Amino acid sequence: MDLADILSKAQILPELRATNRWEAIDELIDVLVSTGKIQPGDRDAVTAAVKKRETSMSTGIGFGIGIPHASTDLIFEVVGALGRSTKGVNFDALDNQPVKLVMLFLVPQGQFQKHLHTLANIAKLLHKAEFRQALEQAPDADAMLNTIREHGKK
Numbered sequence: 001m002d003l004a005d006i007l008s009k010a011q012i013l014p015e016l017r018a019t020n021r022w023e024a025i026d027e028l029i030d031v032l033v034s035t036g037k038i039q040p041g042d043r044d045a046v047t048a049a050v051k052k053r054e055t056s057m058s059t060g061i062g063f064g065i066g067i068p069h070a071s072t073d074l075i076f077e078v079v080g081a082l083g084r085s086t087k088g089v090n091f092d093a094l095d096n097q098p099v100k101l102v103m104l105f106l107v108p109q110g111q112f113q114k115h116l117h118t119l120a121n122i123a124k125l126l127h128k129a130e131f132r133q134a135l136e137q138a139p140d141a142d143a144m145l146n147t148i149r150e151h152g153k154k
Helices: 021-034 040-056 112-126 129-137 141-152
Strands: 060-062 069-072 079-089 099-108
Touching: 021 040, 021 079, 021 099, 040 069, 040 099, 069 112, 079 129, 079 141, 099 112, 099 129, 112 129, 129 141
Parallel strands: 069 099
Antiparallel strands: 079 099
16 A cells, blocks of 8 residues: 555645644544544544554654554544644654654554555655655645655655
């Protein structure tokens, strides 16, 4: 599964308002609700699942990247939202550095292989310095999505 397969322009926030990982998660889940990827009535349950996972260990994996994620029976396909922070978000990352790119994704409950595969693909892509720089320098969501499409093919 490609990152471009689970993101649309509407699911990309070029400037997160969040200052910490909990606010970033809330903001990105709002995006998933507003784009119809999550039902409004399921928002709290989905938020709780992501925050429970995040509490067990920060998904701030270093290099300015956060990948909050969870499995839930409230969705039927992998969904995600990407947020960028030019100021950086306090994510309690492994390297203690602020996070600039937050890729939240959800996988349907019981699809463990798909969950691991999606997480591995996102992490691999975001570990590429040129990809991160291109996303950080993109002027808007359109350019960010084009960058994702281009790099996803490499």
